[in-house]
Amino acid sequence: MKSLEDRILSEGKALSDSVLKVNSFINHMVDPKLMHEIGDTFAAYYKDSSITKVVTIEVSGIAPAVYTAEALGVPLVILKKQTSKTLSGDVLQTNITSFTKGTSYELTLERAYVSPEDHVLIIDDFLANGEAATGAACLVQEAGASIAGIGILIEKSFQRGRSRLEKNGYKVTSLVRVSKLAKGKIEFMQADI
């Protein structure tokens, strides 16, 4: 997605050979128009895939995912990073280690919101080592649903997330693929959409 690549080049900050900061338009401040365009782009790609639900992981996947879900005319399910007082009943959980935050958490899904009839598109902001996406895919499958694909805004293609997901049979569609990061330098390779 050219407009996302351009935005990363103009505002993204390569802090090291592995950390790309896009806090001015995705992760902390959010550009709603860009999120809308991203949602429309994923929805156009998956429009004939009989998606019944979009699933994302809190926090930064929510804005692009809600536009994707709206454009596809389906509900969004947000996987929670911790249990709360109002998560009750039959919940599925899996432990995730976050590369970015250096923490681990329990990814949680109330079984009521994903059923065996569902065909799911997973959306997330970053794909690095694939921990979060793998955990999300596992929860969706534990709920009995099938997965149409995993839509990623920014893939760090020099990390193992994509190959790990593909090895497990998941289709990965990334809007931007970063082939190389170095302090102050960002290089792209051909993206999927």
Next chain:
Amino acid sequence: MKSLEDRILSEGKALSDSVLKVNSFINHMVDPKLMHEIGDTFAAYYKDSSITKVVTIEVSGIAPAVYTAEALGVPLVILKKQTSKTLSGDVLQTNITSFTKGTSYELTLERAYVSPEDHVLIIDDFLANGEAATGAACLVQEAGASIAGIGILIEKSFQRGRSRLEKNGYKVTSLVRVSKLAKGKIEFMQADI
């Protein structure tokens, strides 16, 4: 907002005299169309208020807030509940105790994303005791910005959040005001919008 009241009556679950579960359309599964309508409703109310940024608190405020921001033509800023590797530089923080989750966390704002020129609309899903909204308002003011109002999807009017915010000079605009909760019973009073 009649459509939100109706949805709460049909799908909301009063789990006790203080906990209202709306996980099937706001907090866990999300209805994008309803979020869009909520965003348009807040934007119509605040359209002449010279808003320059919408600010919300992760997680459940994001979906309605991104539609509000888009309709107003301004960026959204998401206050983070913890620091991450990519939050760097000049950050403002305040400690919040969450009633719903029974936990406390550091609410964080990178100073770069809210400036003294900003006039801010704060959006959040629930208003109970006002801890989160008060913390958000303090961070925005510490950054030097002014606050046009605090837009709430569901206010629990029998708790002290609203009076606390109003006592501190904030304008509160709630789409739905719940006057009473009891197990299996939800009552409303006149809302602001």
